[in-house]
Structures are given as structure tokens and as C-alpha cells.
Amino acid sequence: MQGLLSDLPLMGILELVHSTRQTGVLDVRSGVPCTVTFVGGEIISGGILDWMGLDALYASPLLPDSGTFDFTQRPVAGQPLGPYGHLTTDWARVSDEWERVCAVIGSPSHWFRGDVFPFSSAGGCSVRSAARELNIPVFQAAQMVVTALRQGKLTPQNRQEWHRLRLQPAGQRARSHPVARQLNGKITLGEAIDSGLAQNDVRDYLLAELRLGLRFPGSGWVLRDLIWEQQYSPVTATPAPLLAGSRAAG
Numbered sequence: 001m002q003g004l005l006s007d008l009p010l011m012g013i014l015e016l017v018h019s020t021r022q023t024g025v026l027d028v029r030s031g032v033p034c035t036v037t038f039v040g041g042e043i044i045s046g047g048i049l050d051w052m053g054l055d056a057l058y059a060s061p062l063l064p065d066s067g068t069f070d071f072t073q074r075p076v077a078g079q080p081l082g083p084y085g086h087l088t089t090d091w092a093r094v095s096d097e098w099e100r101v102c103a104v105i106g107s108p109s110h111w112f113r114g115d116v117f118p119f120s121s122a123g124g125c126s127v128r129s130a131a132r133e134l135n136i137p138v139f140q141a142a143q144m145v146v147t148a149l150r151q152g153k154l155t156p157q158n159r160q161e162w163h164r165l166r167l168q169p170a171g172q173r174a175r176s177h178p179v180a181r182q183l184n185g186k187i188t189l190g191e192a193i194d195s196g197l198a199q200n201d202v203r204d205y206l207l208a209e210l211r212l213g214l215r216f217p218g219s220g221w222v223l224r225d226l227i228w229e230q231q232y233s234p235v236t237a238t239p240a241p242l243l244a245g246s247r248a249a250g
Helices: 010-019 053-060 084-105 127-132 138-150 172-176 189-194 199-212 219-231
Strands: 002-003 023-027 034-039 042-048 066-072 111-115 154-160
Touching: 010 023, 010 034, 010 066, 010 084, 034 053, 042 053, 042 084, 042 219, 053 138, 053 219, 084 138, 084 189, 084 219, 111 138, 127 138, 138 154, 189 199, 199 219
Parallel strands: none
Antiparallel strands: 002 066, 023 034, 023 066, 034 042, 111 154
């Protein structure tokens, strides 16, 4: 089963697979690509590229306005993430809420600092780092940041989690693209920005490379955050200390 999302919306595809109790993998190719795996019509996993789980599934738009889909029946195994009706209801609610949250924070990659743990550390941390530190869903950490911002307890920093990445471009684009020419696999993207590259140019380059097939550990959450950041104006930020390292957050 395959087709255009403009002809059959994603919610309709999910309902069809569920009602016919099919087993297999649904690939959705849209602005935010995602996969959803079914066993007997129940959702057992889903996410964006290598970012998998409920957090990733709920960050995937449930009503993409364009794109294609392809459902392939094949043997898979696993336990349902939850009752189908409850799962899709929560997906719709959280997907909508993510848009409102990112209108405030930009994306979960954004760094904040203030008198709220774990953002009280020197230089602060990103929403994604806070979620790992607190062992809570990224969405819950993002909601916490929105509340703290409104209470004046946090200050945005001029850093993003994806600034930690190091890239070593190759091929023709590495020689022709002005951003790629500045990257050598030794400096982080944040250091490249601090040396003079415009953050928007680096963001656009990285997003374009991901859409062309660039993959690395964490590429799923990076792709999602970059799209959110392009969609929403960044919150007012203050400088943060230079970051080092390239470990990707989950």
C-alpha cells in the first residue's frame, strides 16, 4: 500500500492498518519523515530516522500536509506501546502541544540557564540534556522550560545542542558550499559559528545535508529540531560559554 498523503491523510492510513489488523512498517516521507511499526494493527514502535520511541513518535506531525507513504507487510515482533485509541489520541494532543511549546523555546536543542536544576550548571544546558539528566521525556522537559521562562527563572542562551556536532564534508559539495569549506571534522559547528559563520547558514546547510541522506548517531532528533527552529523565530538569547565535544543527545 502506497500513495500520496494529499489523497489519504496519515490518520486515515493509521486507522486502515489498525482496523485490518496488519503487521508491517509504515514509512512516511514528508517534511518530517517518520516510521511506524505495527503488529496486528497495534503500534509497537515509531520515530524519526534513528530517534525512536514515544517521545519521537509524538514529535512527528500527525497531519502532514504533503508527502508520500508506503506500508510494507513484513514479519516484525514487539509489544504495543499502548492501546491504539489512547496512543493516537495522545499523539494528536502532544503533536499539537509541541508546536505551542516550540513557539516559545525554538526547539529542544536550545540552551537555557537559571536557578532551576539542571540549568543551574555553568553555562546552562539544553532541553534535551535536561531531559536526560532528569530521566523524563523531552516533551515534559520542554513544558518545564516554558513554565520556568514565564516565571522568569530561566534565560535563553545563544547555543543549541546540535552545535556540539563535528562534520567532515566530502565530495563536490564540500568544495563548493561556503559552510562545508569551513568544516574539517575537528571543530564543532558551534565553534564554526563563533568563528564567523552565520547560525542560520549552518542550520540550513546541516538540514539540507540530512535531507540528502547524511546520517550520524542522533540524526533523527537533529533533523526534527532544525525543522522546528526554521519554523519558529528563536527566543531572545544571551551568550553562553563556547562548547566543545560532539556527543549527540537523545
